[in-house]
Amino acid sequence: MDPLQDVLSLLGTTSYLSAGMVGGGSWAVSFPPPAGVKFNAVRRGRCRLSVDGVDGTIELTAGDCFLLTQPRAFRLSSDPDATAVPAEQIFAGGGVARAGTGEDVDLIGGGFTFGDRARALLLDALPPVILSRAGSPEATAVSWAVERIGDELNDRRLGAGLVVEHLAVVMLIQILRLQPVTPNGWLAGLADPVAGPALRAVHADPAHPWTVAELARVAAVSRSTMAARFREVVGQGPYEYLTGWRIELAANRLRHDRDTVAVIARDIGYGSESALSVAFKRAMGVSPAAYRRAA
Incomplete structure (x- = not known):
């Protein structure tokens, strides 16, 4: 059996999709530490990612995707001087969340939940942030999954929710398969x-x-x-x-x-x-x- 499939199945991996988010002008959104693994993919525009305990700011552009593997608070913003709004405030109304004014950047976000043993079996072997950069050969499958997720969310065809959940797991597997991990571990x-x-x-x-x-x-x-x-x-x-x-x-x-x-x-x-x-x-x-x- 494929060990990655084996472990993901044993952990009871499930995905969830939050609403999309658009931002424009000067904006910032602060997110609490996620319970499982969190991802965001930039569909249009650019923004900055800051993660507690990780040095520096990560610049994200269209086609980039990040995976946050540890329960750390993080911030997405247009610039370092913007005042952050708590995520629960802009996501409270349902639908597409909006930060700032305009639609300079468009993101899809979601995450994965696991059973109790996930950290020892899988997550401890990963760095706190994994990036999939647009244009890299290994990003093709991730970009494909992100685009299909966007299509399903926009069209809302029969069974769209289930399709989106499975596409998100496909994206997780692609990132785990293709991105560099720590030099040792499972x-x-x-x-x-x-x-x-x-x-x-x-x-x-x-x-x-x-x-x-x-x-x-x-x-x-x-x-x-x-x-x-x-x-x-x-x-x-x-x-x-x-x-x-x-x-x-x-x-x-x-x-x-x-x-x-x-x-x-x-x-x-x-x-x-x-x-x-x-x-x-x-x-x-x-x-x-x-x-x-x-x-």
Whole structure:
């Protein structure tokens, strides 16, 4: 299985679209820290982005898109001297939000919500702001999704809301797939020629009793190279990653399925219910039964 698809599905990724926003003259809008991941795409004109804890101001022009991956307050503006209006004030009436006077800039905004485990599995591997710049080869798919979102919002054809939600997820996947990430971590591992094949093998068959030697053969490297490179890039050893992913699968099943712990243990590669229970409690701090009751 594709690990990115695997993790996004496990996290229960859902998208939402806020109303579009236009701004003109001298204007600024302040946004509170988002609960999940926030994006804005500039369809026309230009503006400035400032994010708490990020040095400097980012200039955005038509075709640019940014992804805010951490719960940080941010500001969109025409210039640094403009007085900011709280976002909830201009978005309160529904429809297209308006800042300043005129329509010099046109933006589409929205976001993504995830389950509780998103930060450890996905978001911690990302920088606080990811930019997709207009004109870059990798921005083509993102621009296509943004334009289709705009068309759906304008035309309001049958099923437009559902189409827009799926297009937003397509945009998220394209940005995660194509934009540079931190030099190590899970997403960096997917792109690595040694760690990547091993990660895909683990996700394709997590119940298999993988050894470092087997994963090394998958990547056509020595056992020592696999162990060292995987730890260097992903931040933990292959067996630690396999164990962690099995625990995530077990937690997901406990939240959503009614299968017994013994069945779940067998399906994800543990020989017995007790073996899973010991590993689960070590990782999550509670037994599978207690976790299920709390969920």
